[in-house]
Amino acid sequence: MAVPLNNFPPLPQFLRIKPCFYQNIEEEIPAPHQQLVRRVYKLWMMYSGTLCINVIACIAWWAGGGSATNFGFSLLWLILFSPCGYVCWFRPLYKAFRADSSFNFMAFFFIFFLQCVLALIQTIGISGWGTCGWIATVMFFSQNVGSAIVMLITCLLFTVLTALMVLVLIKVHRLYRSSGGSFERTREEWSTGVWKSAPAREAGLNAVAHTAQGPSLPQYPAAVPSYPDNSYR
Numbered sequence: 001m002a003v004p005l006n007n008f009p010p011l012p013q014f015l016r017i018k019p020c021f022y023q024n025i026e027e028e029i030p031a032p033h034q035q036l037v038r039r040v041y042k043l044w045m046m047y048s049g050t051l052c053i054n055v056i057a058c059i060a061w062w063a064g065g066g067s068a069t070n071f072g073f074s075l076l077w078l079i080l081f082s083p084c085g086y087v088c089w090f091r092p093l094y095k096a097f098r099a100d101s102s103f104n105f106m107a108f109f110f111i112f113f114l115q116c117v118l119a120l121i122q123t124i125g126i127s128g129w130g131t132c133g134w135i136a137t138v139m140f141f142s143q144n145v146g147s148a149i150v151m152l153i154t155c156l157l158f159t160v161l162t163a164l165m166v167l168v169l170i171k172v173h174r175l176y177r178s179s180g181g182s183f184e185r186t187r188e189e190w191s192t193g194v195w196k197s198a199p200a201r202e203a204g205l206n207a208v209a210h211t212a213q214g215p216s217l218p219q220y221p222a223a224v225p226s227y228p229d230n231s232y233r
Helices: 031-063 068-099 102-124 134-140 145-178 183-192 198-213
Strands: none
Touching: 031 068, 031 145, 068 102, 102 134, 102 145, 134 145
C-alpha cells in the first residue's frame, strides 16, 4: 500500500519546507467521532487566531502608554503556543480517535488540562505577561479608553475559548470512560509498545476482527486450467 503524503500544514509548492503531518478526518477518523475532531480542530484555529488578535491588542496597549514588554511576550506566545497547540494536544486527540489509543487519550487529557489552565491565566490578564485579559483591560480604561476597547475584544475571546476548552475536555473524558477506557489500558499499550505506531494498533484491531469472523475458505483461481490431450487416436 502506498504511504499517504503529508498534507499539513498546507504550504506552497515552491517552498523547500514540506508538510509534517498527514491529516484526513473523513478517511482516518471513525464516522461517529468526526464532528468532535473537527470541532477541536476549529478550536485550535480559534485559539491561534486569538493569539494573533492579542498581538494587535498589545500593540494598541503599547501605543496607549503601556509597556513594550507585553508586545514582545504576545509575539512569543503566538510563535510558541500556536504550533505547540496543534502538536501537543490536537494531534494526540486525532491519533487517539484514529486508532482507539488509550495512551494518546491520556496524553491529550494531561496536556489539554494544562492548556485550559494556561487559557484561564491568559483570560485573567496579568499585566506584563503579554495577554490582554480582564485585569489588564479594566485597569487600562482609566488611562486610554480606545486602546482598552481593542484589548476588551481579545479579553472576550480568551473568555469564550476557556469555556469551550473546558467543555471539550469534559466531553472527551466522558466519551473515553463510556467506551471502556482506563489507566490499565494505557499501561498495557505502554508495555507492549503499541502506542508508538498507529498502523500497528490498527493492524491489531483488524486481526481481532478477522479472528472473530472465523477462518476463511481458501481461494482458488476462477479459470479452469487446460491440460494437453494425450489420448490415442
